[in-house]
Amino acid sequence: MKQAEMIKLGISIGDLNGIGSEIVLKTFDDSRMLDFCTPIIFANSKILNFLKKQYKLSVHLQVIDHPANAVDGKVNVVNVWKENVNINFGEEDPEIGKFAFRSLEAATASLKKDEIDVLVTAPINKATIQSDSFSFPGHTDYLARELGGESLMLMITDNLKVGLLTDHVALKDIANVITPELIIKKIKIIQETLKSDFRVRKPKIAVLGINPHSGDNGLIGKEDEEVLKPTIKRLRDKGDLVFGPYAADSFFGTKNYKNFDAVIASYHDQGLIPFKTLSFGMGVNFTAGLNRVRTSPDHGTAFEIAGKNEANINSFKEAVFKGIEIFKARKEYKDLTENQLQKQGRKI
Incomplete structure (x- = not known):
């Protein structure tokens, strides 16, 4: 050089x-x-x-x-x-x-x-x-x-990228903070950073559910049915490759994350616990946006x-x-x- x-x-x-x-x-x-x-x-x-x-x-x-x-x-x-x-x-x-x-x-x-x-x-x-x-x-x-x-916390390794809808927010407040506007804003940031910073031409993104089992069709909270699913559908109808919500408890264990360019978690520990477990001290925190x-x-x-x-x-x-x-x-x-x-x- x-x-x-x-x-x-x-x-x-x-x-x-x-x-x-x-x-x-x-x-x-x-x-x-x-x-x-x-x-x-x-x-x-x-x-x-x-x-x-x-x-x-x-x-x-x-x-x-x-x-x-x-x-x-x-x-x-x-x-x-x-x-x-x-x-x-x-x-x-x-x-x-x-x-x-x-x-x-x-x-x-x-x-x-x-x-x-x-x-x-x-x-x-x-x-x-x-x-x-x-x-x-x-x-x-x-x-x-x-x-x-507009910033987004994006945890990265060569093979795994995990972004957060909410980062340093108390667990009791998460459901109230996640709105369609926030979801669209954060997904737009992660799409743009994948294109400009990681050379991904058409980003494919997975979204993790808010509640256990992504709410089990409304049995465990309404947020996934009423907020996440309709917003993801809006984005897909526009041609964006955004999928979910996926149940967080099995998503990483089944290695489903390998099918996507990035994963966006609903809250801090939902994303960072599996990321840090898989990255073995080689992970990096990148501020996208x-x-x-x-x-x-x-x-x-x-x-x-x-x-x-x-x-x-x-x-x-x-x-x-x-x-x-x-x-x-x-x-x-x-x-x-x-x-x-x-x-x-x-x-x-």
Whole structure:
């Protein structure tokens, strides 16, 4: 890859009391990773050098003052803060949450300005990061506000993609939140991302039911009969390849998911439990629907093993690779679409 083509990959450091810094530094301790992208960590070089020693790593950190000055072939660090940080691995600390937000805020600002091409976020603690500036249930909602667009949490591996109708919604509220409008909106997002980001020409999508056995024809709740089925029919009548609702308890066990380009679950655990069971730590969280590319590992801060040099980097490494792949596919799709419009004599 020519240096001029090197993708600038921004990284927010997450909660420093968790495993985020460990998986970031260990990933780029392997110098071969620098053949694929130019990493830019938004954090503080002093604390990262301390953590590098903690984990007995040899990765060299290149301090830069702006992402535009990132050096290809190096692990670059933009100093987002100058203060000393007191790290206590495994502890919830609102002070550490402030640094997590400052890293995310700086990285997101650079993404908005196209100073970086892709953002990979290390795990945050959703309680300690809360403040007047960040009052969201997670990264996804914050990024949707900052970047614009309708977001959808899409968990991905090479062979499985699971999206969510509702993500961080209390179980008791799910039936009231799922409306025909929400279903159509989320399915449209997943259709567009499959086309532009994953090179799927005619997406085929499965929808999982809300209630056990998809309601058993109304015996176990009316939502599947009254909301999901009519909406899916509307979409199919328009020519969309959308099918369901399928009973969630057997859908993955029978490997029915292999017949579809993506699966959309009604709520968080309905989709994420089977996804994480099948992905074995290789899954990636991708925020579909935004005008920029953001990925993250499919796990949290893992406070129970933080600082013990035991963290598995596979999911974070996959998040890096998937971010790069999606960025390239999206650019290819945009170029192809523009070329087609030009051939048709339409003004772009």
